[in-house]
Amino acid sequence: MSELGDSRQDDRVSAPVDTPDLELLRTFEPVVRFTAGEQFFPTDVDRYVARAGLWAHYPDGREENLVKGGDLDIDRLVEPREYPFGTVEFLRFTEALGVADSARVLADIAHLRRETGNVFHPGVGRLARGGLVARLADALFSFSLLLRGKVSSFTAAAAELDYHHMVLDDEKYVYYGRVIRQGGWTVLQYWFFYCYNSWRSGFHGVNDHESDWENVLVYLYEEDGRLWPEWAAYASHDFHGEDLRRRWDDREQLDLAGGHPVVWAGAGSHASYFRQGEYQAAVGLPLPKWMYSMARSLNRFWTRTLGQATKGRDPLRIPFVDYARGDGKSIGPGQEHGWTPVVIDESTPWVSQYRGLWGLFAHDPISGENAPAGPMYNRDGSPRGAWYDPLAFAGLDKEPPPMAAMGLLEQDCARLEERRAEIDHMIDEKVDELHAIGVRLAGMEGNPHLQKRHKLLTARSADLRQELSGLRRERSENEAVLGALRQRLNRLKAGTRDDPRAHIRELAQPVAPSAMRFNRAAETWGAVSLSIILFGMVTLLVVARGYLWMGLVIMVVALVVIESILRAEYARTISGIAAFLAVVSAILLIIQYWLWVIVVLLAVPAFFLLLQKVRELREWKNP
Amino acid sequence: MAEQFRAIGSAGQDEIEKKRPTAAIAVAAFIIFLGLAVQLYSGITALFDLGVLGKGPVPPFFAGDALTEAGRRLFASSFELAYGVGSLVILIGFLRRRRWAWVAAMTWVTVSLAVGLVRYFGDEPRFLNMLAGVVLVLVLNLAAVHRAFGIGRR
Numbered sequence: 001m002s003e004l005g006d007s008r009q010d011d012r013v014s015a016p017v018d019t020p021d022l023e024l025l026r027t028f029e030p031v032v033r034f035t036a037g038e039q040f041f042p043t044d045v046d047r048y049v050a051r052a053g054l055w056a057h058y059p060d061g062r063e064e065n066l067v068k069g070g071d072l073d074i075d076r077l078v079e080p081r082e083y084p085f086g087t088v089e090f091l092r093f094t095e096a097l098g099v100a101d102s103a104r105v106l107a108d109i110a111h112l113r114r115e116t117g118n119v120f121h122p123g124v125g126r127l128a129r130g131g132l133v134a135r136l137a138d139a140l141f142s143f144s145l146l147l148r149g150k151v152s153s154f155t156a157a158a159a160e161l162d163y164h165h166m167v168l169d170d171e172k173y174v175y176y177g178r179v180i181r182q183g184g185w186t187v188l189q190y191w192f193f194y195c196y197n198s199w200r201s202g203f204h205g206v207n208d209h210e211s212d213w214e215n216v217l218v219y220l221y222e223e224d225g226r227l228w229p230e231w232a233a234y235a236s237h238d239f240h241g242e243d244l245r246r247r248w249d250d251r252e253q254l255d256l257a258g259g260h261p262v263v264w265a266g267a268g269s270h271a272s273y274f275r276q277g278e279y280q281a282a283v284g285l286p287l288p289k290w291m292y293s294m295a296r297s298l299n300r301f302w303t304r305t306l307g308q309a310t311k312g313r314d315p316l317r318i319p320f321v322d323y324a325r326g327d328g329k330s331i332g333p334g335q336e337h338g339w340t341p342v343v344i345d346e347s348t349p350w351v352s353q354y355r356g357l358w359g360l361f362a363h364d365p366i367s368g369e370n371a372p373a374g375p376m377y378n379r380d381g382s383p384r385g386a387w388y389d390p391l392a393f394a395g396l397d398k399e400p401p402p403m404a405a406m407g408l409l410e411q412d413c414a415r416l417e418e419r420r421a422e423i424d425h426m427i428d429e430k431v432d433e434l435h436a437i438g439v440r441l442a443g444m445e446g447n448p449h450l451q452k453r454h455k456l457l458t459a460r461s462a463d464l465r466q467e468l469s470g471l472r473r474e475r476s477e478n479e480a481v482l483g484a485l486r487q488r489l490n491r492l493k494a495g496t497r498d499d500p501r502a503h504i505r506e507l508a509q510p511v512a513p514s515a516m517r518f519n520r521a522a523e524t525w526g527a528v529s530l531s532i533i534l535f536g537m538v539t540l541l542v543v544a545r546g547y548l549w550m551g552l553v554i555m556v557v558a559l560v561v562i563e564s565i566l567r568a569e570y571a572r573t574i575s576g577i578a579a580f581l582a583v584v585s586a587i588l589l590i591i592q593y594w595l596w597v598i599v600v601l602l603a604v605p606a607f608f609l610l611l612q613k614v615r616e617l618r619e620w621k622n623p
Numbered sequence: 624m625a626e627q628f629r630a631i632g633s634a635g636q637d638e639i640e641k642k643r644p645t646a647a648i649a650v651a652a653f654i655i656f657l658g659l660a661v662q663l664y665s666g667i668t669a670l671f672d673l674g675v676l677g678k679g680p681v682p683p684f685f686a687g688d689a690l691t692e693a694g695r696r697l698f699a700s701s702f703e704l705a706y707g708v709g710s711l712v713i714l715i716g717f718l719r720r721r722r723w724a725w726v727a728a729m730t731w732v733t734v735s736l737a738v739g740l741v742r743y744f745g746d747e748p749r750f751l752n753m754l755a756g757v758v759l760v761l762v763l764n765l766a767a768v769h770r771a772f773g774i775g776r777r
Contacts, residue, residue, distance in 0.1 A: 306761060309769040571722075571774055574729045575764055581736035582760035585753045588743060592750060 012248065013259035014226040022343050025177035028188055028218045028229060029339055031257045031332030033276070035267035035325040037120025039160045039202060040212070042192035042331070044174040044342070045350060045358075047166050048211070049077055052091040057361050059086035069095060078353035089356030090371060093195060093210045094158040102154040109157040112164060120203060120267060122323075155360065156208055159196040166195075173331045176344045176375065180390055184401045186220040186227055187390045191344070191375045192270070196359075199268035199322075206269075206281070206320050207368040210359025213375055214270045216263055217390055219245075221401030230402060232261045233394035234272030235386065242395030242503040246274050250500035253507075258334050264324035273324040277510020281322050308579070324510070350374065355381040395503065402492075409489045416482045423475045430468045437461045522566045529559055644767040651762045652717055654755050655728060658735070659710030662703045669700030725763065725772040732759045 015027045034041065053069035054077065067076055069092070083089065097105060113119055176191040194212035199205030219231040232254055233245040246254040253274050255262035264273040273279060302308045331337045346352045351374060359371025373379050376387045391397040400408055441457055444450045501507065533556065540551045557577070564573030590597055670676045673693055684694035713731060716724025736756040742749055762768060769775055 303766075307766055308761070308764045309766040309775065571726050571729070574726065574733055575774075578729050578733040578736065578760045579764060581733060581740065582757045585736055585739060585743075586757045588740075589750060589753055589757065592748075 012228065014228045015220075017222055017225055017227055019227070021179040022177070022341060024179055024186075024220075024227070025188055025190070025341055025343065026333075026339075028220070028260065029175065029177070029333060029341065030190060030216050030218075030232075030261045030263045031330060031335055032192070032263045032265050032272075033326035033330045034265050034328040035120070035203075035323045036328040037118060037202070038265070038267055038328050039118070039198055040163055040194045040196050040270075041167075041329065042173050042175055043163070043166065043195060044172065044340070045176075045193055046074060047170075048093065048193070048195055048358075049074055049091070049350075051162060051166075052093045052359075053095065054356075055090050055092050055361070056081075056083060057088040057090065057363075059084060074350050078349040080353075088361050089354075090361040091211070091356065091358055092360050094155050094162060094360075097154050097158060105154055105157045105161060108161055112161065118328075120323075122204060122321075153201050153208075155210070156196065156198050156201040159210065160198070163195045171337075172340045173337050174340045174342060176342050178344050182389075183391050183397065184221070184404050185391060185396065186222070188218040188220065189386075189390055190216045190218075192216075193358075194270055197269060199266070201268075203268040203323060204320070205267075205322065209362070209369050210371045211357075212270050213358070213372050214265075214272060215375065215386055216261070216272055217245075217386075217394060218261065219391075219394070219396060221403060223403050231394065231396065232274075233396075234263055234274060236271045236273060236508060239506065239508055241393075243506050243508070245394040245396065245503075247500035249497070253501065257332070260333050262332075264326045266322040266324050269322050271322055271324075273322075273508060273510075275324075275508075275510055276326045277324060279322040279324060279508060280511050281320050309575075321511075344375070346376070351376050406489065406492050409485055409492070413482060413485050413489060416478050416485070420475060420478055420482070423471050423478070427468065427471050427475070430464055430471070434461060434464045434468065437464065525563065525566055529563060533559060644765060644771055647762050647765050647768050648717070648720075648771070651728065651759055651768070652714060654759045654762075655710060655714045655717060655731075657755065658731075659707045659714060662707030662710060666700045666702075666704030666707055669696060670704070673697055673700070720771055722773050725768075725774055728759070729763055732756050732763065736760070 013027060015024055019027070032042070049072055051069060052072055053065055054067040054072055056064045056066055058064070066081070072091075077091075081089070174193070176193065178189040178191070180187040180189065192214045194214070195210070197207065197209045197212040200208045215235050217231075217233040218229055219233070220227040221230050222228075229248045231245045231247055236244065248254065248256075255264075255274070255276075264276045265271070266273065266279070271281075329337065332339060344351050354374060355377050357371040357373055357379065361371065362369040364370050370379060373381070373384070376384055378384050386393040389397065399405075437457055437460060441454065441461065444454045444457070536555045537552060540548050540555075544551060560573060560577070561570070564570045667676065673696060674681050675697065682693040683691055684697050685691065686694075690698065709727075710731065713724050713727045717728055735752065739749060739753040739756055743753070
């Protein structure tokens, strides 16, 4: 921790406003805790680039090796190059391997893992957590990797070996820090670069890709010449905007270690979590948008129009587990390994001048297996929101720093009070005028020769009444707003803070331990059930082809029922099967009796309409 | 504030749960009753026809190790009778708003719909049974009925 640090309460640390950027970054730098079995840790880009080759993928499908692996450095990386539209520039950390090399790499990896003992134990896995439908979707998702581009498992192993050699040469853990002063806030942005994302190959996750960029932000505000932390925001899979940040004093949601925010990194994915645990991330299947919109419409009809209950999981999303156990390496102040910080900004050449991907372009149309671009850019080369607008990234662009908020509230209250006095004066004036007109109008009654004048005054009176009504409405509304603002101001002055989680719409929560207590039978069943169906199909095809459909239906129903009993979800499952059969039966009934369906659809409203009109008619006859 | 919200929320939930979906339960009970009445009637009349009940002659039900025609009819009608009695138990549990009765009714209608579809594709359609099954599923699956029977709370 920096010597400049000043502790105010518990773990709250502050720094003088004029603290140099590097020291400011060090004062609030995070502690990152990894899961046992993690193979890649934050490292520097220089050594990565020195081992990588630079490539270009052209729109005609051709790929060109621009700079060979070993010949590249940062200076050559940022050299200006011209490409046709649609070209993807990318780095390649590990070159394509032949059969012999692949076998050697796998043997070396096995040896390395035995030697280091750095092995991941999944425990009760995601197989038991997702239902049969989800597992079927998972199988389809895995199958889709054959059609989409993917990073091969040999690439993952080779990257692990290369990274291991980098660590043997010089073991250092790097973050790239940046200080931004925006909207009254001082934002500290910590970027972590990993050689590889091994979530799929190492931890049964969604994707693998070469290189990985993750970022963590700390938002500081100024008070009494010092900078105090107010929020921390961690980049994470499915969460956006306000859901990404936690308030510094929210001890239930933000762990601190000696005044430093603690990040629980997802195994392989390196996604950042606020709490230790295992997270169930749901990933949408790569299906066309119209299928999702059709499913949503059907679901709306089922639940809203027909009033049906639904407790089902979304079958179009596959549950994956992101392990953020924190039982592995821990990096940061006061931990077994410290950080090597590097300050970056737009003037850092590799940050602003290299817009390509930082690893293999795997030709994956949905980008899951393609490497990411650098901290400043998206994969398509457009500017990255987290870089140019770190406040909007965590939904903080609409919130002033705490001290400024009080000043703004006071200003707003004063403005409203001023307006109230103004309105009161205007109301008094208009009331006097209205009264005067009223008296005059009463005096003019019964004098036909004054009709024209009377008419004019009546119109003026109506206008005045309308204006008066508008002013009174505005006063009443302002009074309500003023009351609310004053109440809030008093709360703030008294030191009462808002609910620290009021801004969060979807809270990332680790899976509760109780929900993980699947017994061995459920877990084993989860692992083998899909294969049983497939073997059963094979048996039916070979032995009893005549009963194929009947046998298949019986087999699937039996499997589903066993599954639901094991998962204690029989009621939900049987309800789902019944709903499916009811829909099929309803369709057959409609086809069979389509004429009668139309007759009923026309006759019922006709009857009700007739009834209503007859009732109206009777009321009219007998007032 | 959050505590307040929770308190208000839970009171609202209680209110909702107190409101019993009487009409829906009545419709479901009526369909279950019709089903059990048909089963019991056909089971009992078949047993009378066979002479098992009443004073008629009792035909041989077995010929060696195999069932005779009368034996097969006895087996079928006994099954119908048992099915009817089971449905009666479900109906009683259903009217007393027991969770197990909802599960049993849903299982019952699932089997009934499956049999209905098999018959449909086997050119022996029973459209009235299918219609009753569809209505019963829609009623049992209503969110209000789920709440009334405590489904989805575990």
